[in-house]
Amino acid sequence: MAAHRKSRHRSAGGHRARTAAAIALAGAATATAFDGTGHAEPEPTPAQVKATVDKLYQEAEVATEKYNGAKEKADAAQRRLTTLQDEAARKAEDLNSAREALGSFAAAQYRRGSLPPALHLALSDDPDRYLDGASFAERAGDRRSAAVARVREQLREIEQLRGAARIELAALTSRRAELKRHKKTITGKLDTARRLLSRLTAEERARLAGESPGTGRASRAGTTGRHRLAAPGSPVAAPDSRAAAAVSYAYSKLGSPYVWGATGPDAFDCSGLVQAAYRSAGVSLPRTTYAQIGAGRRVTRSELLPGDLVFFYSGVSHVGIYVGNGQMVHAPNPSAPVRVAPIDEMPFAGATRVV
Incomplete structure (x- = not known):
């Protein structure tokens, strides 16, 4: 029993020693953290925030163009579905009218009953007149057969329209789900960018807004000689009136x-x-950057004229309108409004002249 009690005493002492050591380490870690010599994650610098936010904006823009494309297809599917439904409704009205006409004829035949043609001829007081009437009845029968055939054709057409409408509805449902996914991606990236920017001071945010792609030099448009060269009335002429109107807009x-x-x-x-x-210039362009780059004649960077569309990044996810002298007007990102900017602020991907 004594040996047993001694063993328990050592075990308890060992436990107390380990507990004391853990508390001491925790205290040391706490003291180190307060002294500022710990290994806590360092706050990102404004330059790092800017790089991350720019990347988030670019990724959001890629998702935005995918959203725009999906919305364009969803809108087209909705229009086709509405057209099919309207056409099916019109044919259903015609079918109901034809059915009513056939129903009225069937009811009249039932009320009148019918006699064999030979007996009608035998009982007729005027055989010639009866034969004329029989000929009319035969023609009427042909018309009834044609009416029945039309009803059958209308039923077939309505079923085809309803089948096509079901396909369009499935496509529309799929597009709407795609829109929801892209919207979630966009809002998620933009919310992350906002949170990062909110950790900076107002002065740092203002400075970064002036340095972000398409915002810095552009924010001073009209105040420097370089930007005045790209203003309306530039000596670089647009190739046609439509391009000039687009630049003006x-x-x-x-x-x-x-x-x-x-x-x-x-x-x-x-x-x-x-x-x-x-x-505004009377020209219909596709909705997305991916389609817009194919909406005209491709031109090289050295051939650019005002009104040409200039595209950026390897995925062709950004576009602006060239206005001459190496400048464009574009909508940069949520941190910057529509403005003039040099085309060399982003990686150039190609250009198209709208024809």
Whole structure:
């Protein structure tokens, strides 16, 4: 028993020693943390925040163009579905009218009953007149057969329309799910960017806003000689009146906010601004950057003229309207409104002249 008690005493002492050591280590770690010599995650510098936010904005813009493309297809599917439903409804009305006419004829035949043609001829007081009537009845029978055939054809057409409508509805449902996914991606990246920016001081945010792609030198547009060269009336002429009108529209929207998915008239994303500018000139352009780059004749950077569309990044996820002298008007990102900027601020991917 004594040995047993001694063993228990050593065990308890060992436990107390380990507990004391753990408390001492915790205290040391706490003291180190308060002394500032721990290994806590360092706060990112403003330059690191800027790099991360720029990347988030670019990724959000890629998702925005995918959203725009999916929305364009969803809208087209909705229009086709509505057309099919309207056409099916019209044919259903015609079918109901034809069925009513056939039903009225069937009821009349039932009420009158019928006699064999030979007996009708035998009982007739005027055989010639009866034969004329029989000929009319035969023609009427042909018309009834044709009416029945039309009803059958209408039923077939209505079923085809309903089948096509079911396909369009499935496509629309799929597009809407795709829109939801892209929207979640966009809002998630933009929310992350906002949280990062909110950790900076107002002065740091203002400085970064002036340095972010398409915002720094552009924010001083009209105050430097370089930007005045790109203003309306530049000695670099647009190739035609439509391009000139598009450039003029883009200038009229300077200062408008960037809103993803927007096509104006008061807010824009990058491809929305381009589409709206050319729409004002009577030219219909596709909605997305991916489609807009194929909406005209490709030109090299050395051939650029005002009104040309200039595209950026390897994924062709950003677009602006060239205005001459190495400048463009574009909608940069949520931190910057529509403005003039040098085209060399982003990696150039190609250019198209709208024809």
